[in-house]
Amino acid sequence: MVSSPMVIVLVGPPGSGKGTQAKALCERFGIPQISTGDMLRAAKKAGTLDQKLLEMMDKGGLVPDDVVIALIDGRIDAADARPGFLLDGFPRTVPQAEALASLLSRRSRDLDAVVQLDVPRHLLEERLIHRRTDKRTGQIYHLVYSPPPPGADLEHRADDRPEAVGKRLDAYEEMTAALLPYYQAKGLLRRVEGVGKPEEVTARVLAALGA
Numbered sequence: 001m002v003s004s005p006m007v008i009v010l011v012g013p014p015g016s017g018k019g020t021q022a023k024a025l026c027e028r029f030g031i032p033q034i035s036t037g038d039m040l041r042a043a044k045k046a047g048t049l050d051q052k053l054l055e056m057m058d059k060g061g062l063v064p065d066d067v068v069i070a071l072i073d074g075r076i077d078a079a080d081a082r083p084g085f086l087l088d089g090f091p092r093t094v095p096q097a098e099a100l101a102s103l104l105s106r107r108s109r110d111l112d113a114v115v116q117l118d119v120p121r122h123l124l125e126e127r128l129i130h131r132r133t134d135k136r137t138g139q140i141y142h143l144v145y146s147p148p149p150p151g152a153d154l155e156h157r158a159d160d161r162p163e164a165v166g167k168r169l170d171a172y173e174e175m176t177a178a179l180l181p182y183y184q185a186k187g188l189l190r191r192v193e194g195v196g197k198p199e200e201v202t203a204r205v206l207a208a209l210g211a
């Protein structure tokens with residue numbers, strides 16, 4: 001558990017292991033994972049996601065900034081986020097980063113660190129196409145590297161189809177090109193090599209955070 005409030009942002013391309021690392025880090029620090037992707041998928045499951053947004057997501061595009069900013073605004077005041085929180089997949093653009101700065105400043109909170117997971121593109125494609133998620137627990141598996149147990153109720157994300165994967169990787173490169181220098185200039189960016197066993201990556205992230 002952390003003794004003082006901690007706000008961390010995890011950035012990285014699709015498939016870089018944000019969800020996998022977020023779970024390990026949140027358990028370690030006793031803070032919630034706030035994933036805009038998970039929130040959008042929950043809205044999709046509940047049937048409350050606008051049809052246009054649903055199509056944007058499934059095809060691998062980003063949803064508009066105001067949609068994800070509103071999601072974060074409505075989530076970070078929850079009681080479980082008082083000791084801190086880890087943002088997974090938000091912000092992805094400079095306007096989102098500026099909105100986050102203003103949401104935090106209104107609450108007199110600070111952003112402690114932005115951890116970027118670096119993984120080469122050919123590994124990302126391979127990771128995404130073989131990813132499966134347990135429908136009930138949200139546990140993330142890889143059909144080769146961390147295979148699911150027999151009988152698991154698995155789901156294959158619509159945006160993990162090969163035709164959507166390339167588009168997501170392109171969108172990440174375009175949209176975050178300015179985001180990383182933005183955080184670099186603020187002295188918040190910590191780059192971490194995301195290749196290796198998930199536990200090894202977690203150890204690198206903890207070292208980068210000085211934890």
Ligand code: AP5
Nearest residue numbers: 014015016017018019020036037061063089127131141142
């Ligand atoms: P989101 O859910 O955030 O997806 P993403 O960024 O594309 O990231 P992923 O969840 O695909 O990958 P990950 O980095 O979490 O990797 P994982 O740990 O699962 O967003 C989905 C969509 O929502 C977006 O495309 C967009 O439409 C919308 N959206 C969300 N946020 C938005 C925002 N802020 N603005 C606008 N739109 C937004 O790992 C992947 C695989 O690799 C798994 O199979 C895993 O088992 C395996 N793996 C993990 N670590 C390792 C390792 N070390 N070695 C080998 N395999 C590994």
